[in-house]
Amino acid sequence: MRGVADVDVTDLVVHMAGVSVRRGKNVLVGNIDWSVELDERWVVLGPNGAGKTTLLRLSSAELHPTKGKVHLLGERLGKTDVQELKPRIGLCSAALNGRVPGDETVVDLVVSAGYAVLGRWREEYGKQDTDRARELLGTLGIEHLADRLYGTLSEGERKRTLIARALMTDPEMLLLDEPAAGLDLGGREDLVAKLSELALDPDAPAMVLVTHHVEEIPPGFTHALLLREGSVVAQGLLDDVLTEENLSKTFGQDLELQKSGERFFARRKV
Ligand SMILES: Nc1ncnc2c1ncn2[C@@H]1O[C@H](COP(=O)(O)OP(=O)(O)OP(=O)(O)O)[C@@H](O)[C@H]1O
Numbered sequence: 001m002r003g004v005a006d007v008d009v010t011d012l013v014v015h016m017a018g019v020s021v022r023r024g025k026n027v028l029v030g031n032i033d034w035s036v037e038l039d040e041r042w043v044v045l046g047p048n049g050a051g052k053t054t055l056l057r058l059s060s061a062e063l064h065p066t067k068g069k070v071h072l073l074g075e076r077l078g079k080t081d082v083q084e085l086k087p088r089i090g091l092c093s094a095a096l097n098g099r100v101p102g103d104e105t106v107v108d109l110v111v112s113a114g115y116a117v118l119g120r121w122r123e124e125y126g127k128q129d130t131d132r133a134r135e136l137l138g139t140l141g142i143e144h145l146a147d148r149l150y151g152t153l154s155e156g157e158r159k160r161t162l163i164a165r166a167l168m169t170d171p172e173m174l175l176l177d178e179p180a181a182g183l184d185l186g187g188r189e190d191l192v193a194k195l196s197e198l199a200l201d202p203d204a205p206a207m208v209l210v211t212h213h214v215e216e217i218p219p220g221f222t223h224a225l226l227l228r229e230g231s232v233v234a235q236g237l238l239d240d241v242l243t244e245e246n247l248s249k250t251f252g253q254d255l256e257l258q259k260s261g262e263r264f265f266a267r268r269k270v
Contacts, residue, residue, distance in 0.1 A: 010074035013038055013173045013206040014059050019068035021054050028054040029230045032068070036223075038172070041199045041207040043217050043238070046227035047251050052210045055227070056177050059208060060091045073172050090166030090205065092159075093177035102151025106142070106161050107133050109150050113168035136164040140194055156187030160194065167205075174198075176209040180216045188216065196220045196262075214242065219262030226250040 009015040014036040021028040029051040036042055044052050057063035058070055061082040070077040073088050090113075100109060110133035137143045140160040145153065153161065159179055166174055179195065180188045198204045199220030209221065217224075217238070224242050225235040227250070234246045244257045247266060254269040 015071040050227040051230040090171035092166040107146040214264035
């Protein structure tokens with residue numbers, strides 16, 4: 001495995017060294033060493049409460065560590081202007097979903113990401129911006145929904161809209177917090193296929209996807225970090241890390257793991 005001590009952090013998308021986040025007596029994540037390179041696509045996997053969202057909030061400059069150093073896109077958290085850093089990071093999370101006005105059109109919602117506002121009325125945008133937004137909606141397979149109101153979309157369509165929005169600023173890193181949560185089987189499979197296309201695109205940004213389910217890992221993802229109770233169980237290349245033993249340790253029960261093609265499936269051992 002790559003040694004975190006002897007890397008040039010300015011070349012890395014994420015670099016964490018000895019990072020902990022505490023709230024009172026609770027250790028949300030403890031002593032994390034992790035780095036992400038530009039061409040890598042990481043899945044962060046773990047049970048409820050493992051610290052996945054905390055790790056993503058550190059990676060999106062939403063949260064500072066209690067201890068340790070975090071570098072994002074070569075900038076040290078705490079020593080850089082996060083308002084300049086944030087547009088370079090595309091974040092797609094359920095928290096955002098709840099804050100979107102339902103009467104916003106899909107294309108306006110995507111365009112407004114470039115201006116870091118929710119609600120297009122505050123800004124005037126150019127044709128170049130709306131063309132790019134429509135192109136991104138096309139990439140996610142929902143160009144036909146561009147003029148619909150966000151409030152009328154299905155959950156799966158909303159998820160894709162928010163991913164297009166996160167890509168609007170042409171970020172150097174794309175963070176996806178449980179993108180398939182709440183989707184039905186077909187919706188999940190559609191999304192996994194789209195994320196797989198994105199992961200395999202060499203021009204796409206570095207990606208970090210948080211999930212509870214191995215079934216949601218899109219083909220093309222290269223690395224995994226397994227978290228349990230705020231600590232790293234294993235991290236590295238996906239095929240090395242995603243083993244029955246590591247998965248069982250992560251979820252605290254005896255699990256059977258199968259790989260079919262490029263997809264993973266897990267269930268409790270009987
Ligand atoms: N402000 C806080 N104060 C105390 N504990 C907190 C705080 N925020 C989060 N926690 C705890 O830290 C742990 C990690 O939370 P986090 O949201 O990062 O987990 P997660 O892996 O994303 O969980 P889930 O899969 O359920 O979303 C949880 O046990 C949570 O209850």
